[in-house]
Amino acid sequence: MMIESGFFNRMKKLQSIRMLGSGMDLGELNEYAYEICFLLIQNIFLRELRENENRTRDDMLFITEKILKDMDLQCNKEVVERVVDGTLWYREPTKQEGFKTRIYNEATKTKEDYIFRYFKVDREHSHWEQGGSTVYMLTEESQEMIFITREILEExxxxxxxxxxxxxxxxxxxxxxxxxxxxxxxxxxxxxxxxxxxxxxxxxxxxxxxxxxxxxxxxxxxxxxxxxxxxxxxxxxxxxxxxxxxxxxxxxxxxxxxxxxxxxxxxxxxxxxxxxxxxxxxxxxxxxxxxxxxxWKISSFSFKKDIWQNHIVKNGLRSIDDLEGIVSTLFSPKTEFIYPLDWAWSEQIVKKKRSARKDLDTTLDVDWKFRETDWDLLVELYEEVFTALLEDGKFSILQLNEKNREEKEKWLSQRENIDIFMMFVISKVTLDIKHTGEDERLKLFKGLCNKKPIIKALHGKKILSKIEDTEETFAWNELFISPYTIYVEE
Known part of the structure; x- marks a missing residue:
């Protein structure tokens, strides 16, 4: 078989990939060595990309610990050090040698030594003269591993x-x-x-x-x-x-x-x-x-009516396998996206406004035109919600049915009062008092912590939701909501 020109250079790239993570004694984690080392290189590359100087050996130890934690792998400090040292140097860390292998060179028709490293010293950012630690950056061999597929670039x-x-x-x-x-x-x-x-x-x-x-x-x-x-x-x-x-x-x-x-x-x-x-x-x-x-527009489309009754029952299917393709998507355990707010609202029933009535509900007709959010009111209303989460670990919207007329008027005075509860229902959230983004749930949590410091105990807790199996409903005037409960994950 003819050996094409450039074989030696191709093999150099393949050998650097093949040797990644090899020769490490990680015990039960040996089978993960390749993935862990690549993730370490990838993380250092991202820091290099963003001009982040936190690329020392100590930083690599921290990154590796985080990688192992994210992979749900148990390890000790010794294993973490072996991963880092085994990626920085070949064999004995004290010698700090480059990785060495022998590759056939088609030009000389002999095996030649090929020495390479995955990391090299970033002299520009090391600042040795000021007593700084050695900062590392990727070598060309490691960069080749990152750029080897366009899929990684897209990522x-x-x-x-x-x-x-x-x-x-x-x-x-x-x-x-x-x-x-x-x-x-x-x-x-x-x-x-x-x-x-x-x-x-x-x-x-x-x-x-x-x-x-x-x-x-x-x-x-x-x-x-x-x-x-x-x-x-x-x-x-x-x-x-x-x-x-x-x-x-x-x-x-x-x-x-x-x-x-x-x-x-x-x-x-x-x-x-x-x-x-x-x-x-x-x-x-x-x-x-x-x-x-x-x-908040309610969709008139439903699986039962538009797909099952009007199509499958009426026209049938070409093959029984088609049924599996339709039904499996409904019961798939993998959720590809967060359900949007309007899906939750689509369950709710909004009736047409009726003429004035003599009962209590007529006093709850409120104009919900847009206005600036009253965060003081939100904090006041949700104090009991978060107190319940703190003490009981859960809060059901059905508990609001016990409110008197004046309290109901407060809850209905602006859309955000109910909207934020529905945001908790739609997607899980981890409470973070240090959050600086736009999530209104976390903004509310910070306001509550400032007013009632004991609520800080919920920091770091994950809030989820479920729908209760009950005939009781939440129905205030024109507002109808399913019996949702938000709760703290154990």
Whole structure:
């Protein structure tokens, strides 16, 4: 069989992957060594990407402990040290040798020694002269492992592609840098088109604000702004290298200029993406504030009527296997997304307004037009809810049925009073007094802790929900809600 040119270089890349995590004595964790070491490299790479200097050996020990904890693996300090030292150095850590293997070279027709490392010293950030610890960064071999598939690039996103481009510019590899810039522009165009489609979708149906969580995940507006600012800094860092190539030969200098021209187009596209994202965030806010009723429309579609009765019973199925495909999705234990708020509201019954009645309910007709949230009132109302969670571990909305007329008027005075309870119902949340994001449940929790410090005991607790098996209902005037109970996870 003929050996193609380049075999030696290909084998070098494969050997660095093959040897990762090998030779470590981790006891029962030996079978996980490869995955743990790769996750360590991946985490250090992300810190390097974000200019985070916390990449010392001690930092690696902490990262490895966290990885093992996330993987639900039990270990001791000795095992953690073996993982870190076994990724930093070959065999004896005290010798700090590089990894060594022998590979067949098709050019010389002999086996040759190949020595490599997964990490090298980051001299720029080590600050030895100030007594600082050694900071590490990825070698080219480790970077190859990260960049070996486009799937990983997609997972990390735009900032990783930027970082890769910056590394190519620093090393003067203009040809590869131009290709990477083309990838940057292609990625940005995809993101711009996604934002345009998202805008059209939420204008047609505002409820897509809850469904299309894959657009930007759960990031707040401030986090998105900070992300764009960080990406702009990387662009500025790239352009800072322009003047350093003035002394190059004319042909190389022209190649660099073409690359920087393409980079400027990528930066302009990135500015356009930021504009589309911020406009969509503003539109979301406007819809939430001015048209909250658009989220509470009750769907007339149901599985029983539209799928089972009107289609399956009426027309039948081509194969019995089709039935499994339909039913299995309903009982799958894996939930792919968080149920949006309007799904919970779709269970509720909103009746048409009736003429004035003489009974108690007529006094509860309240105008629920948008107004600024009264957080003092929210804290007052939810004090008993969180006190029940603290003392009993649970609170049922049916307990509100015991309220008198004046207390009911307070609960119905603004939508947020009931909405926040439904937010607890729809998705689980871990109470965090230090949270600084936009989650209104955690904002409420912080307010309650300030008013009643004993509630701080719930910090770190996870709140879940369930529906009670009871005939009793929660029905106030035009508001009907199923018997939900929120509770603290044991």
């Amino acid at each position: 990390f996103g735009f900032d990783l592609e930027q970082f890769y481009t910056l590394q190519l510019i620093k090393t003067g590899n203009f040809a590869k840098a131009r290709n990477s810039i083309d990838n940057l522009m292609a990625r940005v165009r995809v993101l711009i088109n996604r934002e345009k489609e998202y805008r059209r979708d939420i204008i047609r149906n505002p409820q897509n604000i809850f469904f299309d969580r894959n657009i930007r995940g759960k990031k707040s507006e401030d986090e998105i702004k900070e992300q764009f600012e960080d990406e702009q800094k990387v662009f500025a860092n790239m352009f800072s290298w322009r003047n350093r190539y003035d002394a190059l030969p004319e042909d190389k200098k022209r190649e660099a200029e073409i690359m920087f021209e393409n980079l400027e187009r990528a930066r302009l596209l990135h500015d356009s993406l930021a504009k589309h994202v911020m406009e969509n965030l503003a539109l979301e806010l406007e819809i939430r504030v001015k048209y909250p009723e658009s989220f």
